[in-house]
Structure formats: structure tokens, C-alpha cells
Amino acid sequence: MTETYNAEDIPRIAPTFRFQWEEMQDCFVVLYPEGMVKLSPSAGEIMKRIDGQSTTKQILEELNQTFPGADLETDVYKFLEVAHANGWIRKK
């Protein structure tokens, strides 16, 4: 079932996954039992702002400040949906 995120929802990294920077892969990754997903640069930028405190709206605002001029809204909401479906994130 698809779970959508609203502006006031607070995403957090699920306790059964680990998100970190991998120097040798030169990208952010999500780690889980016997597996690893390499994230695209934009996915990594979103994931690294998920701290279990910021709302989706705040995450989006921060991304807009770092990457001015880019239209990120659709991408961010879409990514959160995908990340949730993969089990990487949960709503707080």
C-alpha cells in the first residue's frame, strides 16, 4: 500500500536500516541485512536531512536554500513515498 507524506509529517530512518556515506562507493547508501542500496546524489541529499525532528516542509525548505532555483517539491514527496515503500523510513 502506498503511503504518502504531508508537509507536517516527520519522517525518520527505520531502526532496521542504516543510512551512511560510503567513501569507496562515493555515494550515500542504505544498509540492511546482507544488502546495500546505493543512492543517487539527490536521494542522498534528502535522506541526510531526515533526522526524526524536521517535518517534510522543513526538509523541503532547507533543500530549496541549498539548491535555489530547482523545483524539488514533486521529487521530494515522490522519494519519501518510495523510501517508505522500501521500509527505509517511517512516520514519527
Added chain:
Amino acid sequence: MPMAGSEKSNQSKPLWLLAELTYRCPLQCPYCSNPLEISKYENELTTEDWFRVMQQARKMGATQLGFSGGEPLVRKDLEEIIAEARRLGYYTNLITSSVGMDKERVKAFKEAGLDHIQISFQASNEELNNFIGGTKSFQHKKEMARYVKELEYPMVLNIVLHRKNIDQIRDILDMTVELHADYVELASTQYYGWSRINVDQLLPTRAQLANAEKVAKEYQEKMKGKMKVIYVIPDYFDNRPKKCMNGWGNIFMTIAPDGTALPCHAAGQLPGLEFPNVRDHSIEWIWNESPDFNKFRGMAWMKEPCRSCPEKEKDLGGCRCQAYMLTGDARNADPVCDKSPFHKQLHDDVERIDRLAGTKEFDEKPLVFRNMKNSKKIVKEKETSTV
């Protein structure tokens, strides 16, 4: 001037490190994938040796780290090793029978930063579980599994399937549901080491496999999104080999308790290897330069029918250990492949076991349990037969 090795940045990396901390084990499973010669591994690496190995491998890109054995809980320094692994940024996995675990230790592992735990069960009922494992461990395993979930670890339950427990598959899966496993590995016995000498007693029949596959699929559907059920059919029943270890020296490195580095945990039996040791060499040298890790890397080593096979990149000729055990030459195609001239021989053997399974005299042949006493006996027999 580029540094030596820097031009190899596109080369494979040892992403998956398996640390076999010890071959000591309170269980005696007759399908154990450890070598038959476990009794010869007395000189275990020290805590500092493991720290060095982990650091070197991490620098080369290793991310997944499995603590295995034997029973890794036997090592008193496990907590220390886990803490150092976490500090280095590994994603760590404790692969255990849970015998030797208690609540305090599971908690200490959590504090040290352990990421997930894989517990093995031998069966879904007490009697068979304890018989196969050779210890009274069933209730303890269930208790520990519950506690592991209480502490929010992702939990993998691993059940090695064979002729004596495969008909319990439904009960086994119900048990894993009840214990809230996140992942269930229904691992078909692979016939190396101890399981190879017990193959007549362990290989399931075709009828058993057909049923197991059906039940596994049912639970894969039913538990979608809650519990991931991994079931792979044993390759003796297949017509194409598996891409073993995802390729020799491609992503995987095993370190045996004495520091021997191997491209896979069964490779110790292959003739002509030099068995580089982490006491004498760096992980970088072992991975990039050692003759062992280059021996079957890529495809240049292949013989016919692999060399001209259009599928050679897909399966890389299958498993080198299986090729050696069943044909006498590790460079041959894995006889699981029906293009191998040895395939018929393997197929006939599978048929022979299928025919005899269930008959009294065949099934009552005793299992050879994996323990130090049997290992010493086997080592002695091998030594006297080669003199």
C-alpha cells in the same frame, strides 16, 4: 605518478567480509559448512589481529561484516570486536545458534553497535531440533529470538533444510511468523564439508522439494511486506549452476579462525591454493595480488564447455568447489550444468538417493556429527591414507 594499485579503482572490492572467529561450537549439525579439518584450527587470531583485518578491509570498501564460526559467541572478546567494527562503519551481522547468549549479552552487543542478528533453528519442534544440533537448545533459541526482537534488532531466522526436516516447512514458517522474524532464510543444504559425507541421509527427495517450494511460495505471498521469505532450490536439482559467491574474488572474502583468507568459506579443500594468511599479508595484497584470489577471477581460467558457452558471464561456470568435489578438477564446469559431461553422473546419484530414501536400511545409516572428535578421526584417516 599514480600510486601502485590506484589504476585498479575499477576493480572489484571485498564488499562482504565474513569473519569466522572460531570453529569451536556447542552444536554438532551434520550439515555444517565448516571444513572437516576443524580440529586443526587451534591457533586463533587475537583481538588485535581482528582489529587490523577489519580496518584494512574497511579501507578497501568492505561494508557488510558477518561474525560467524563455529559459534562466534564462544569468543569472549566478541563485544570488543563488534564495538571496533561499528566504530569503523561496518554494517555488522552476528550469525549464531544463540547457544552461549543471554539477555545481558544481547544488550551489550546492542550497546556495542551490532546491527542485526541471525539465529539458526534446526527444526520447528524440540526433539528434532535438539537431535540435529546435538544439544538441548530449542527453548533457549526461542527465548533469545524474542529478546532480540524486543531490542529492535532486525532479525533473520535461518533454517537449513534437508530430508529430515523439510516436511516440517509449514510448522517452521509458522514458528518464524510467531517469533516476528524480519527475514527467513530457508537455506537448502549445500553439499560441502560435513554435509557432503552425510549426503545420503540429507538430500531431500523430489516430492519433498515440490511440496517445500509450494509452501514457501504461499508464505512469500501471505507475509509480503512483513516478513521476507528467501527460498532457493538446492542446485543438485537444477540444470544450470549458480554464480557462486557472485564470482571468485569479486565481492566476498572469508577469514578463517587461524587467519587464512579465502574467496569462499568452502575453498579450503581446493588443491593448489597457497592460503595467504592475514598474519603475514595485508588484506589489500591478498585481495589484489595473491595467486589464490586471482586463480579463478574472471573467465581466463575456464575450460570447455564453459570457455565457448554463451552463458559463461551469467554463471561464471558455477562453483569451483563443487566442480572439484564431483569431477576432480576445479577448472571444470560445475556438474550441476547439463552441458557438463559429469552432469549425468550427478543426476544419477540424485536419482539413486531419491529411490532409496525412506527405506529402512538407508535412512538408518548414522549421521556423522560435526564435532572435534569426528574431525580428528577424519584428519587421521586422511593422513594415513596418503602415506
